[in-house]
Amino acid sequence: MGDRMSDLPFKSMDEVKSFAAEMKSQLDAEGYRALLFLLGLLDNQGVSRVVEIDGKSIEIDCYIAPIVEELNRRGFKTLSCCSGLDEEHENVDYKSDVGYISFVFDVKLYDYLQNKLGNSYVVKQSEAYLTPSIYVEVSGINDTEKKKKWVKLWETLRLFDSV
Known part of the structure; x- marks a missing residue:
């Protein structure tokens, strides 16, 4: 697998969630939903x-x-x-x-x-x-x-x- 995990900017999912929360005020609703999707945080839509x-x-x-x-x-x-x-x-x-x-x-x-x-x-x-x-x-x-x-x-x- 190599060392890919250590190269990530986030060390925990809590950090990912904090980043998303910080970005919410800087994005419109669709942009924020897209960010949540890309980060794996968007609730199940199916x-x-x-x-x-x-x-x-x-x-x-x-x-x-x-x-x-x-x-x-x-x-x-x-x-x-x-x-x-x-x-x-x-x-x-x-x-x-x-x-x-x-x-x-x-x-x-x-x-x-x-x-x-x-x-x-x-x-x-x-x-x-x-x-x-x-x-x-x-x-x-x-x-x-x-x-x-x-x-x-x-x-x-x-x-x-x-x-």
């Missing part, structure tokens, strides 16, 4: 439901909420996610064409996902909320294809037992 993860109430896109809940119960540490489904993001300003899920980086999980998912998914080392992570992208030409890939990813993760 069709979601609240789930409890590590004692915190978090909004997760409805389709993947059961997946994220189960993974966290099993010891996977998820950091961020988006279903990428058009049906859950019809009326949002900032929309991704792909779904994704990020986990706290674990070399065994990373190697497992790279070996089991092949090139039908993007699996890469990344950062999420200033934390080294594994990013898994779920893409498809439509919601039906993306849902099939979410199911395959979930089934693949169910077989991983080293968390």
Whole structure:
């Protein structure tokens, strides 16, 4: 992963939140929403439901909420996610064409996902909320294809037992 984390201007998410708060008075409403989006602080804009993860109430896109809940119960540490489904993001300003899920980086999980998912998914080392992570992208030409890939990813993760 290199030393990318130490090069960041922020050392904690509290610093990121403070920066956003300082910038609020200098931006119009749309500019501030764009900044929150870029910093990963914009509230979930899709069709979601609240789930409890590590004692915190978090909004997760409805389709993947059961997946994220189960993974966290099993010891996977998820950091961020988006279903990428058009049906859950019809009326949002900032929309991704792909779904994704990020986990706290674990070399065994990373190697497992790279070996089991092949090139039908993007699996890469990344950062999420200033934390080294594994990013898994779920893409498809439509919601039906993306849902099939979410199911395959979930089934693949169910077989991983080293968390």
